[in-house]
Amino acid sequence: MPELPEVEALREFLDEHLDGRVVERVLPLAVSVLKTYDPPLTALEGHSIGPTVRYGKFLALSVGELHLVTHLARAGWLRWQDAMPEQPPRPGKGPLALRLVLEGGGGFDLTEAGTQKRLAVYVVRDPQEVPGIARLGPDPLAEDFDRDAFAALLAGERRQIKGVLRDQGVIAGIGNAYSDEILHAARVSPFKLAASFDEPQVASLYEALQSTLREAVARAHGVAAGRLKAEKKSGLRVHGRTGEPCPVCGDTVRSVSFADSSLEYCPTCQTGGKPLADRRLSRLLK
The missing domain is CATH 1.10.8.50 (Helicase, Ruva Protein; domain 3)
Incomplete structure:
Protein backbone atom coordinates (compact mmCIF):
# COMPACT_ATOMS: atom_id res chain seq x y z
CA MET A 1 0.00 0.00 0.00
CA PRO A 2 1.39 3.44 -0.88
CA GLU A 3 1.89 5.48 2.28
CA LEU A 4 2.93 9.06 2.96
CA PRO A 5 6.49 8.88 1.50
CA GLU A 6 5.40 7.20 -1.75
CA VAL A 7 2.35 9.44 -2.18
CA GLU A 8 4.53 12.50 -1.56
CA ALA A 9 6.93 11.27 -4.25
CA LEU A 10 4.00 10.76 -6.62
CA ARG A 11 2.86 14.31 -5.87
CA GLU A 12 6.27 15.66 -6.83
CA PHE A 13 6.33 13.49 -9.96
CA LEU A 14 2.88 14.65 -11.08
CA ASP A 15 3.69 18.29 -10.40
CA GLU A 16 6.72 17.96 -12.66
CA HIS A 17 4.89 16.15 -15.45
CA LEU A 18 1.38 17.63 -15.33
CA ASP A 19 1.57 21.29 -14.30
CA GLY A 20 0.23 23.42 -17.15
CA ARG A 21 -0.84 20.45 -19.31
CA VAL A 22 -4.42 20.19 -20.58
CA VAL A 23 -6.71 17.20 -20.02
CA GLU A 24 -7.95 15.76 -23.31
CA ARG A 25 -10.16 13.03 -21.87
CA VAL A 26 -10.69 10.90 -18.78
CA LEU A 27 -11.89 7.32 -19.16
CA PRO A 28 -13.34 5.41 -16.19
CA LEU A 29 -12.80 1.70 -16.84
CA ALA A 30 -13.85 0.04 -13.58
CA VAL A 31 -17.38 0.37 -12.27
CA SER A 32 -16.22 0.67 -8.67
CA VAL A 33 -13.58 3.39 -9.07
CA LEU A 34 -15.66 6.58 -9.37
CA LYS A 35 -17.24 7.67 -6.08
CA THR A 36 -18.88 10.92 -7.28
CA TYR A 37 -21.10 11.83 -10.24
CA ASP A 38 -21.51 15.63 -9.94
CA PRO A 39 -19.40 17.20 -11.38
CA PRO A 40 -18.88 14.46 -14.01
CA LEU A 41 -15.44 13.32 -15.17
CA THR A 42 -16.08 15.02 -18.50
CA ALA A 43 -16.04 18.39 -16.69
CA LEU A 44 -12.25 18.00 -16.41
CA GLU A 45 -11.71 17.78 -20.16
CA GLY A 46 -10.28 20.83 -21.89
CA HIS A 47 -8.96 22.36 -18.67
CA SER A 48 -5.35 22.90 -17.60
CA ILE A 49 -3.83 21.14 -14.62
CA GLY A 50 -2.42 23.10 -11.71
CA PRO A 51 -0.59 21.99 -8.56
CA THR A 52 -1.01 18.52 -7.08
CA VAL A 53 -1.61 18.44 -3.32
CA ARG A 54 -1.19 15.52 -0.92
CA TYR A 55 -3.65 14.97 1.93
CA GLY A 56 -2.36 12.03 3.95
CA LYS A 57 -2.52 9.18 1.42
CA PHE A 58 -4.83 11.11 -0.94
CA LEU A 59 -3.65 12.94 -4.07
CA ALA A 60 -5.63 15.92 -5.36
CA LEU A 61 -4.95 17.30 -8.85
CA SER A 62 -6.36 20.75 -9.48
CA VAL A 63 -7.96 20.81 -12.95
CA GLY A 64 -9.48 24.15 -13.85
CA GLU A 65 -11.77 24.99 -10.91
CA LEU A 66 -12.21 21.33 -9.96
CA HIS A 67 -10.10 18.67 -8.24
CA LEU A 68 -9.47 15.08 -9.28
CA VAL A 69 -8.84 13.25 -6.03
CA THR A 70 -7.62 9.68 -5.75
CA HIS A 71 -6.82 7.22 -2.99
CA LEU A 72 -4.77 4.25 -4.17
CA ALA A 73 -5.86 2.01 -1.29
CA ARG A 74 -4.05 -1.28 -0.73
CA ALA A 75 -3.40 -2.49 -4.28
CA GLY A 76 -3.76 0.61 -6.43
CA TRP A 77 -1.02 2.37 -8.35
CA LEU A 78 -0.39 5.18 -10.82
CA ARG A 79 1.41 4.32 -14.08
CA TRP A 80 2.76 7.19 -16.14
CA GLN A 81 2.91 6.83 -19.92
CA ASP A 82 4.78 9.22 -22.22
CA ALA A 83 2.61 8.03 -25.11
CA MET A 84 -0.83 6.51 -24.78
CA PRO A 85 -1.95 3.57 -26.95
CA GLU A 86 -4.02 4.65 -29.93
CA GLN A 87 -6.71 2.06 -29.27
CA PRO A 88 -8.99 2.91 -26.32
CA PRO A 89 -8.91 0.34 -23.49
CA ARG A 90 -11.75 -2.09 -22.96
CA PRO A 91 -13.66 -1.59 -19.69
CA GLY A 92 -13.53 -4.42 -17.20
CA LYS A 93 -10.40 -6.02 -18.63
CA GLY A 94 -7.37 -6.42 -16.37
CA PRO A 95 -6.28 -4.09 -13.56
CA LEU A 96 -6.89 -0.81 -15.42
CA ALA A 97 -9.37 1.38 -13.49
CA LEU A 98 -9.05 4.87 -15.00
CA ARG A 99 -7.07 6.56 -17.78
CA LEU A 100 -6.27 10.26 -18.06
CA VAL A 101 -5.03 11.41 -21.47
CA LEU A 102 -3.29 14.74 -22.02
CA GLU A 103 -3.45 16.96 -25.06
CA GLY A 104 -0.25 16.51 -27.03
CA GLY A 105 0.23 12.94 -25.79
CA GLY A 106 0.97 11.11 -22.60
CA GLY A 107 -0.94 10.77 -19.37
CA PHE A 108 -1.41 8.19 -16.67
CA ASP A 109 -3.37 5.07 -15.77
CA LEU A 110 -4.75 4.18 -12.35
CA THR A 111 -4.57 0.44 -11.83
CA GLU A 112 -5.62 -1.94 -9.08
CA ALA A 113 -4.55 -5.55 -8.63
CA GLY A 114 -6.50 -8.25 -6.81
CA THR A 115 -10.20 -8.87 -6.29
CA GLN A 116 -10.87 -6.33 -3.52
CA LYS A 117 -11.56 -3.11 -5.39
CA ARG A 118 -10.90 -0.20 -3.03
CA LEU A 119 -9.17 2.33 -5.29
CA ALA A 120 -11.29 5.50 -5.20
CA VAL A 121 -11.58 8.53 -7.48
CA TYR A 122 -13.57 11.69 -6.79
CA VAL A 123 -14.28 14.82 -8.82
CA VAL A 124 -15.06 17.65 -6.39
CA ARG A 125 -15.05 21.41 -6.15
CA ASP A 126 -13.17 21.29 -2.84
CA PRO A 127 -11.01 18.37 -1.61
CA GLN A 128 -12.64 18.70 1.82
CA GLU A 129 -15.81 17.32 0.22
CA VAL A 130 -14.12 13.92 0.17
CA PRO A 131 -15.10 12.20 3.45
CA GLY A 132 -11.71 10.54 3.90
CA ILE A 133 -9.92 13.89 3.62
CA ALA A 134 -12.36 15.71 5.88
CA ARG A 135 -11.69 13.31 8.75
CA LEU A 136 -7.88 13.24 8.48
CA GLY A 137 -5.75 13.98 11.50
CA PRO A 138 -2.69 16.24 11.28
CA ASP A 139 0.08 15.57 8.78
CA PRO A 140 3.14 14.30 10.69
CA LEU A 141 5.52 16.28 8.45
CA ALA A 142 3.68 19.59 8.90
CA GLU A 143 5.69 22.37 10.55
CA ASP A 144 3.27 22.65 13.47
CA PHE A 145 3.33 18.91 14.23
CA ASP A 146 5.81 19.12 17.09
Missing part, protein backbone atom coordinates in the same frame (compact mmCIF):
# COMPACT_ATOMS: atom_id res chain seq x y z
CA ARG A 147 6.45 16.84 20.05
CA ASP A 148 3.76 18.50 22.16
CA ALA A 149 1.16 18.02 19.43
CA PHE A 150 2.12 14.36 19.18
CA ALA A 151 1.95 13.88 22.95
CA ALA A 152 -1.53 15.40 22.99
CA LEU A 153 -2.71 12.83 20.44
CA LEU A 154 -1.45 9.92 22.56
CA ALA A 155 -2.83 11.20 25.87
CA GLY A 156 -5.92 9.24 26.88
CA GLU A 157 -5.58 6.73 24.00
CA ARG A 158 -6.32 3.31 25.48
CA ARG A 159 -5.53 1.53 22.22
CA GLN A 160 -2.34 -0.24 21.22
CA ILE A 161 0.18 2.13 19.67
CA LYS A 162 0.27 0.17 16.41
CA GLY A 163 -3.42 0.88 15.80
CA VAL A 164 -3.11 4.52 16.85
CA LEU A 165 -0.31 5.20 14.37
CA ARG A 166 -2.36 3.64 11.56
CA ASP A 167 -5.55 5.56 12.39
CA GLN A 168 -5.88 8.24 9.70
CA GLY A 169 -8.18 10.24 11.96
CA VAL A 170 -5.33 10.56 14.47
CA ILE A 171 -2.31 11.00 12.18
CA ALA A 172 -2.56 11.23 8.40
CA GLY A 173 -0.47 9.13 6.04
CA ILE A 174 1.05 6.31 8.12
CA GLY A 175 0.05 2.75 7.20
CA ASN A 176 1.02 -0.77 8.11
CA ALA A 177 4.59 -0.71 6.80
CA TYR A 178 5.83 2.57 8.24
CA SER A 179 4.13 2.01 11.60
CA ASP A 180 6.20 -1.19 11.88
CA GLU A 181 9.34 0.73 10.93
CA ILE A 182 8.66 3.59 13.36
CA LEU A 183 8.05 1.24 16.28
CA HIS A 184 11.19 -0.75 15.48
CA ALA A 185 13.27 2.43 15.33
CA ALA A 186 11.81 3.55 18.67
CA ARG A 187 12.33 0.05 20.19
CA VAL A 188 8.66 -0.08 21.24
CA SER A 189 6.27 -3.02 21.34
CA PRO A 190 3.39 -2.60 18.88
CA PHE A 191 1.02 -3.78 21.64
CA LYS A 192 2.02 -1.07 24.14
CA LEU A 193 -0.93 1.16 25.07
CA ALA A 194 -0.53 4.67 23.68
CA ALA A 195 -1.63 6.35 26.91
CA SER A 196 1.06 4.51 28.90
CA PHE A 197 3.99 6.36 27.29
CA ASP A 198 5.92 8.60 29.67
CA GLU A 199 7.54 11.84 28.48
CA PRO A 200 10.91 10.32 27.44
CA GLN A 201 9.12 7.52 25.58
CA VAL A 202 6.90 10.01 23.76
CA ALA A 203 10.00 11.97 22.77
CA SER A 204 11.76 8.83 21.52
CA LEU A 205 8.73 7.73 19.51
CA TYR A 206 8.30 11.20 18.03
CA GLU A 207 11.92 11.28 16.90
CA ALA A 208 11.58 7.80 15.38
CA LEU A 209 8.43 8.86 13.54
CA GLN A 210 10.07 11.96 12.12
CA SER A 211 13.33 10.30 11.11
CA THR A 212 11.65 7.25 9.57
CA LEU A 213 9.23 9.26 7.43
CA ARG A 214 11.70 11.95 6.42
CA GLU A 215 14.35 9.41 5.43
CA ALA A 216 11.77 7.52 3.36
CA VAL A 217 10.66 10.73 1.65
CA ALA A 218 14.29 11.56 0.88
CA ARG A 219 14.89 8.08 -0.60
CA ALA A 220 11.80 8.40 -2.79
CA HIS A 221 12.60 11.93 -3.97
CA GLY A 222 13.20 11.97 -7.71
CA VAL A 223 12.40 8.28 -8.16
CA ALA A 224 10.20 7.59 -11.19
CA ALA A 225 6.66 6.51 -10.39
CA GLY A 226 7.22 3.02 -11.73
CA ARG A 227 10.13 2.37 -9.35
CA LEU A 228 8.63 3.67 -6.11
CA LYS A 229 7.31 0.31 -4.89
CA ALA A 230 10.73 -1.30 -5.18
CA GLU A 231 12.35 1.70 -3.52
CA LYS A 232 9.97 1.47 -0.58
CA LYS A 233 10.64 -2.24 -0.05
CA SER A 234 14.41 -1.79 -0.20
CA GLY A 235 14.34 0.71 2.67
CA LEU A 236 12.25 -1.37 5.11
CA ARG A 237 14.10 -3.02 7.97
CA VAL A 238 11.42 -5.22 9.57
CA HIS A 239 8.17 -4.88 7.64
CA GLY A 240 7.76 -7.70 5.13
CA ARG A 241 10.95 -9.36 6.40
CA THR A 242 9.59 -12.16 8.60
CA GLY A 243 12.26 -14.81 9.21
CA GLU A 244 15.13 -12.53 8.26
CA PRO A 245 17.71 -11.23 10.77
CA CYS A 246 17.07 -7.87 12.37
CA PRO A 247 19.61 -5.40 10.92
CA VAL A 248 20.15 -3.92 14.41
CA CYS A 249 20.60 -6.94 16.70
CA GLY A 250 20.51 -10.02 14.46
CA ASP A 251 17.47 -11.60 16.11
CA THR A 252 14.84 -13.12 13.81
CA VAL A 253 12.09 -10.77 12.67
CA ARG A 254 8.68 -12.17 13.61
CA SER A 255 5.13 -11.63 12.40
CA VAL A 256 1.79 -11.36 14.19
CA SER A 257 -1.69 -11.14 12.68
CA PHE A 258 -3.10 -7.69 13.34
CA ALA A 259 -6.63 -6.58 12.39
CA ASP A 260 -6.94 -7.17 8.62
CA SER A 261 -3.20 -7.54 8.03
CA SER A 262 -0.02 -8.52 9.87
CA LEU A 263 2.74 -6.68 11.68
CA GLU A 264 6.44 -7.41 11.86
CA TYR A 265 8.74 -6.71 14.80
CA CYS A 266 12.02 -7.71 16.42
CA PRO A 267 11.63 -9.40 19.84
CA THR A 268 15.06 -8.34 21.11
CA CYS A 269 14.70 -4.70 20.05
CA GLN A 270 11.04 -4.22 20.94
CA THR A 271 9.60 -6.73 23.41
CA GLY A 272 12.41 -7.70 25.76
CA GLY A 273 13.05 -10.89 23.79
CA LYS A 274 9.50 -12.21 24.25
CA PRO A 275 7.49 -13.22 21.18
CA LEU A 276 4.08 -11.57 20.93
CA ALA A 277 0.99 -13.78 21.01
CA ASP A 278 -0.78 -14.13 17.68
CA ARG A 279 -4.30 -13.63 18.96
CA ARG A 280 -5.96 -14.48 15.66
CA LEU A 281 -4.20 -17.84 15.55
CA SER A 282 -5.00 -18.43 19.24
CA ARG A 283 -8.73 -18.00 18.55
CA LEU A 284 -8.57 -20.46 15.66
CA LEU A 285 -6.93 -23.10 17.81
CA LYS A 286 -9.58 -22.97 20.54
Whole structure:
Protein backbone atom coordinates (compact mmCIF):
# COMPACT_ATOMS: atom_id res chain seq x y z
CA MET A 1 0.00 0.00 0.00
CA PRO A 2 1.39 3.44 -0.88
CA GLU A 3 1.89 5.48 2.28
CA LEU A 4 2.93 9.06 2.96
CA PRO A 5 6.49 8.88 1.50
CA GLU A 6 5.40 7.20 -1.75
CA VAL A 7 2.35 9.44 -2.18
CA GLU A 8 4.53 12.50 -1.56
CA ALA A 9 6.93 11.27 -4.25
CA LEU A 10 4.00 10.76 -6.62
CA ARG A 11 2.86 14.31 -5.87
CA GLU A 12 6.27 15.66 -6.83
CA PHE A 13 6.33 13.49 -9.96
CA LEU A 14 2.88 14.65 -11.08
CA ASP A 15 3.69 18.29 -10.40
CA GLU A 16 6.72 17.96 -12.66
CA HIS A 17 4.89 16.15 -15.45
CA LEU A 18 1.38 17.63 -15.33
CA ASP A 19 1.57 21.29 -14.30
CA GLY A 20 0.23 23.42 -17.15
CA ARG A 21 -0.84 20.45 -19.31
CA VAL A 22 -4.42 20.19 -20.58
CA VAL A 23 -6.71 17.20 -20.02
CA GLU A 24 -7.95 15.76 -23.31
CA ARG A 25 -10.16 13.03 -21.87
CA VAL A 26 -10.69 10.90 -18.78
CA LEU A 27 -11.89 7.32 -19.16
CA PRO A 28 -13.34 5.41 -16.19
CA LEU A 29 -12.80 1.70 -16.84
CA ALA A 30 -13.85 0.04 -13.58
CA VAL A 31 -17.38 0.37 -12.27
CA SER A 32 -16.22 0.67 -8.67
CA VAL A 33 -13.58 3.39 -9.07
CA LEU A 34 -15.66 6.58 -9.37
CA LYS A 35 -17.24 7.67 -6.08
CA THR A 36 -18.88 10.92 -7.28
CA TYR A 37 -21.10 11.83 -10.24
CA ASP A 38 -21.51 15.63 -9.94
CA PRO A 39 -19.40 17.20 -11.38
CA PRO A 40 -18.88 14.46 -14.01
CA LEU A 41 -15.44 13.32 -15.17
CA THR A 42 -16.08 15.02 -18.50
CA ALA A 43 -16.04 18.39 -16.69
CA LEU A 44 -12.25 18.00 -16.41
CA GLU A 45 -11.71 17.78 -20.16
CA GLY A 46 -10.28 20.83 -21.89
CA HIS A 47 -8.96 22.36 -18.67
CA SER A 48 -5.35 22.90 -17.60
CA ILE A 49 -3.83 21.14 -14.62
CA GLY A 50 -2.42 23.10 -11.71
CA PRO A 51 -0.59 21.99 -8.56
CA THR A 52 -1.01 18.52 -7.08
CA VAL A 53 -1.61 18.44 -3.32
CA ARG A 54 -1.19 15.52 -0.92
CA TYR A 55 -3.65 14.97 1.93
CA GLY A 56 -2.36 12.03 3.95
CA LYS A 57 -2.52 9.18 1.42
CA PHE A 58 -4.83 11.11 -0.94
CA LEU A 59 -3.65 12.94 -4.07
CA ALA A 60 -5.63 15.92 -5.36
CA LEU A 61 -4.95 17.30 -8.85
CA SER A 62 -6.36 20.75 -9.48
CA VAL A 63 -7.96 20.81 -12.95
CA GLY A 64 -9.48 24.15 -13.85
CA GLU A 65 -11.77 24.99 -10.91
CA LEU A 66 -12.21 21.33 -9.96
CA HIS A 67 -10.10 18.67 -8.24
CA LEU A 68 -9.47 15.08 -9.28
CA VAL A 69 -8.84 13.25 -6.03
CA THR A 70 -7.62 9.68 -5.75
CA HIS A 71 -6.82 7.22 -2.99
CA LEU A 72 -4.77 4.25 -4.17
CA ALA A 73 -5.86 2.01 -1.29
CA ARG A 74 -4.05 -1.28 -0.73
CA ALA A 75 -3.40 -2.49 -4.28
CA GLY A 76 -3.76 0.61 -6.43
CA TRP A 77 -1.02 2.37 -8.35
CA LEU A 78 -0.39 5.18 -10.82
CA ARG A 79 1.41 4.32 -14.08
CA TRP A 80 2.76 7.19 -16.14
CA GLN A 81 2.91 6.83 -19.92
CA ASP A 82 4.78 9.22 -22.22
CA ALA A 83 2.61 8.03 -25.11
CA MET A 84 -0.83 6.51 -24.78
CA PRO A 85 -1.95 3.57 -26.95
CA GLU A 86 -4.02 4.65 -29.93
CA GLN A 87 -6.71 2.06 -29.27
CA PRO A 88 -8.99 2.91 -26.32
CA PRO A 89 -8.91 0.34 -23.49
CA ARG A 90 -11.75 -2.09 -22.96
CA PRO A 91 -13.66 -1.59 -19.69
CA GLY A 92 -13.53 -4.42 -17.20
CA LYS A 93 -10.40 -6.02 -18.63
CA GLY A 94 -7.37 -6.42 -16.37
CA PRO A 95 -6.28 -4.09 -13.56
CA LEU A 96 -6.89 -0.81 -15.42
CA ALA A 97 -9.37 1.38 -13.49
CA LEU A 98 -9.05 4.87 -15.00
CA ARG A 99 -7.07 6.56 -17.78
CA LEU A 100 -6.27 10.26 -18.06
CA VAL A 101 -5.03 11.41 -21.47
CA LEU A 102 -3.29 14.74 -22.02
CA GLU A 103 -3.45 16.96 -25.06
CA GLY A 104 -0.25 16.51 -27.03
CA GLY A 105 0.23 12.94 -25.79
CA GLY A 106 0.97 11.11 -22.60
CA GLY A 107 -0.94 10.77 -19.37
CA PHE A 108 -1.41 8.19 -16.67
CA ASP A 109 -3.37 5.07 -15.77
CA LEU A 110 -4.75 4.18 -12.35
CA THR A 111 -4.57 0.44 -11.83
CA GLU A 112 -5.62 -1.94 -9.08
CA ALA A 113 -4.55 -5.55 -8.63
CA GLY A 114 -6.50 -8.25 -6.81
CA THR A 115 -10.20 -8.87 -6.29
CA GLN A 116 -10.87 -6.33 -3.52
CA LYS A 117 -11.56 -3.11 -5.39
CA ARG A 118 -10.90 -0.20 -3.03
CA LEU A 119 -9.17 2.33 -5.29
CA ALA A 120 -11.29 5.50 -5.20
CA VAL A 121 -11.58 8.53 -7.48
CA TYR A 122 -13.57 11.69 -6.79
CA VAL A 123 -14.28 14.82 -8.82
CA VAL A 124 -15.06 17.65 -6.39
CA ARG A 125 -15.05 21.41 -6.15
CA ASP A 126 -13.17 21.29 -2.84
CA PRO A 127 -11.01 18.37 -1.61
CA GLN A 128 -12.64 18.70 1.82
CA GLU A 129 -15.81 17.32 0.22
CA VAL A 130 -14.12 13.92 0.17
CA PRO A 131 -15.10 12.20 3.45
CA GLY A 132 -11.71 10.54 3.90
CA ILE A 133 -9.92 13.89 3.62
CA ALA A 134 -12.36 15.71 5.88
CA ARG A 135 -11.69 13.31 8.75
CA LEU A 136 -7.88 13.24 8.48
CA GLY A 137 -5.75 13.98 11.50
CA PRO A 138 -2.69 16.24 11.28
CA ASP A 139 0.08 15.57 8.78
CA PRO A 140 3.14 14.30 10.69
CA LEU A 141 5.52 16.28 8.45
CA ALA A 142 3.68 19.59 8.90
CA GLU A 143 5.69 22.37 10.55
CA ASP A 144 3.27 22.65 13.47
CA PHE A 145 3.33 18.91 14.23
CA ASP A 146 5.81 19.12 17.09
CA ARG A 147 6.45 16.84 20.05
CA ASP A 148 3.76 18.50 22.16
CA ALA A 149 1.16 18.02 19.43
CA PHE A 150 2.12 14.36 19.18
CA ALA A 151 1.95 13.88 22.95
CA ALA A 152 -1.53 15.40 22.99
CA LEU A 153 -2.71 12.83 20.44
CA LEU A 154 -1.45 9.92 22.56
CA ALA A 155 -2.83 11.20 25.87
CA GLY A 156 -5.92 9.24 26.88
CA GLU A 157 -5.58 6.73 24.00
CA ARG A 158 -6.32 3.31 25.48
CA ARG A 159 -5.53 1.53 22.22
CA GLN A 160 -2.34 -0.24 21.22
CA ILE A 161 0.18 2.13 19.67
CA LYS A 162 0.27 0.17 16.41
CA GLY A 163 -3.42 0.88 15.80
CA VAL A 164 -3.11 4.52 16.85
CA LEU A 165 -0.31 5.20 14.37
CA ARG A 166 -2.36 3.64 11.56
CA ASP A 167 -5.55 5.56 12.39
CA GLN A 168 -5.88 8.24 9.70
CA GLY A 169 -8.18 10.24 11.96
CA VAL A 170 -5.33 10.56 14.47
CA ILE A 171 -2.31 11.00 12.18
CA ALA A 172 -2.56 11.23 8.40
CA GLY A 173 -0.47 9.13 6.04
CA ILE A 174 1.05 6.31 8.12
CA GLY A 175 0.05 2.75 7.20
CA ASN A 176 1.02 -0.77 8.11
CA ALA A 177 4.59 -0.71 6.80
CA TYR A 178 5.83 2.57 8.24
CA SER A 179 4.13 2.01 11.60
CA ASP A 180 6.20 -1.19 11.88
CA GLU A 181 9.34 0.73 10.93
CA ILE A 182 8.66 3.59 13.36
CA LEU A 183 8.05 1.24 16.28
CA HIS A 184 11.19 -0.75 15.48
CA ALA A 185 13.27 2.43 15.33
CA ALA A 186 11.81 3.55 18.67
CA ARG A 187 12.33 0.05 20.19
CA VAL A 188 8.66 -0.08 21.24
CA SER A 189 6.27 -3.02 21.34
CA PRO A 190 3.39 -2.60 18.88
CA PHE A 191 1.02 -3.78 21.64
CA LYS A 192 2.02 -1.07 24.14
CA LEU A 193 -0.93 1.16 25.07
CA ALA A 194 -0.53 4.67 23.68
CA ALA A 195 -1.63 6.35 26.91
CA SER A 196 1.06 4.51 28.90
CA PHE A 197 3.99 6.36 27.29
CA ASP A 198 5.92 8.60 29.67
CA GLU A 199 7.54 11.84 28.48
CA PRO A 200 10.91 10.32 27.44
CA GLN A 201 9.12 7.52 25.58
CA VAL A 202 6.90 10.01 23.76
CA ALA A 203 10.00 11.97 22.77
CA SER A 204 11.76 8.83 21.52
CA LEU A 205 8.73 7.73 19.51
CA TYR A 206 8.30 11.20 18.03
CA GLU A 207 11.92 11.28 16.90
CA ALA A 208 11.58 7.80 15.38
CA LEU A 209 8.43 8.86 13.54
CA GLN A 210 10.07 11.96 12.12
CA SER A 211 13.33 10.30 11.11
CA THR A 212 11.65 7.25 9.57
CA LEU A 213 9.23 9.26 7.43
CA ARG A 214 11.70 11.95 6.42
CA GLU A 215 14.35 9.41 5.43
CA ALA A 216 11.77 7.52 3.36
CA VAL A 217 10.66 10.73 1.65
CA ALA A 218 14.29 11.56 0.88
CA ARG A 219 14.89 8.08 -0.60
CA ALA A 220 11.80 8.40 -2.79
CA HIS A 221 12.60 11.93 -3.97
CA GLY A 222 13.20 11.97 -7.71
CA VAL A 223 12.40 8.28 -8.16
CA ALA A 224 10.20 7.59 -11.19
CA ALA A 225 6.66 6.51 -10.39
CA GLY A 226 7.22 3.02 -11.73
CA ARG A 227 10.13 2.37 -9.35
CA LEU A 228 8.63 3.67 -6.11
CA LYS A 229 7.31 0.31 -4.89
CA ALA A 230 10.73 -1.30 -5.18
CA GLU A 231 12.35 1.70 -3.52
CA LYS A 232 9.97 1.47 -0.58
CA LYS A 233 10.64 -2.24 -0.05
CA SER A 234 14.41 -1.79 -0.20
CA GLY A 235 14.34 0.71 2.67
CA LEU A 236 12.25 -1.37 5.11
CA ARG A 237 14.10 -3.02 7.97
CA VAL A 238 11.42 -5.22 9.57
CA HIS A 239 8.17 -4.88 7.64
CA GLY A 240 7.76 -7.70 5.13
CA ARG A 241 10.95 -9.36 6.40
CA THR A 242 9.59 -12.16 8.60
CA GLY A 243 12.26 -14.81 9.21
CA GLU A 244 15.13 -12.53 8.26
CA PRO A 245 17.71 -11.23 10.77
CA CYS A 246 17.07 -7.87 12.37
CA PRO A 247 19.61 -5.40 10.92
CA VAL A 248 20.15 -3.92 14.41
CA CYS A 249 20.60 -6.94 16.70
CA GLY A 250 20.51 -10.02 14.46
CA ASP A 251 17.47 -11.60 16.11
CA THR A 252 14.84 -13.12 13.81
CA VAL A 253 12.09 -10.77 12.67
CA ARG A 254 8.68 -12.17 13.61
CA SER A 255 5.13 -11.63 12.40
CA VAL A 256 1.79 -11.36 14.19
CA SER A 257 -1.69 -11.14 12.68
CA PHE A 258 -3.10 -7.69 13.34
CA ALA A 259 -6.63 -6.58 12.39
CA ASP A 260 -6.94 -7.17 8.62
CA SER A 261 -3.20 -7.54 8.03
CA SER A 262 -0.02 -8.52 9.87
CA LEU A 263 2.74 -6.68 11.68
CA GLU A 264 6.44 -7.41 11.86
CA TYR A 265 8.74 -6.71 14.80
CA CYS A 266 12.02 -7.71 16.42
CA PRO A 267 11.63 -9.40 19.84
CA THR A 268 15.06 -8.34 21.11
CA CYS A 269 14.70 -4.70 20.05
CA GLN A 270 11.04 -4.22 20.94
CA THR A 271 9.60 -6.73 23.41
CA GLY A 272 12.41 -7.70 25.76
CA GLY A 273 13.05 -10.89 23.79
CA LYS A 274 9.50 -12.21 24.25
CA PRO A 275 7.49 -13.22 21.18
CA LEU A 276 4.08 -11.57 20.93
CA ALA A 277 0.99 -13.78 21.01
CA ASP A 278 -0.78 -14.13 17.68
CA ARG A 279 -4.30 -13.63 18.96
CA ARG A 280 -5.96 -14.48 15.66
CA LEU A 281 -4.20 -17.84 15.55
CA SER A 282 -5.00 -18.43 19.24
CA ARG A 283 -8.73 -18.00 18.55
CA LEU A 284 -8.57 -20.46 15.66
CA LEU A 285 -6.93 -23.10 17.81
CA LYS A 286 -9.58 -22.97 20.54
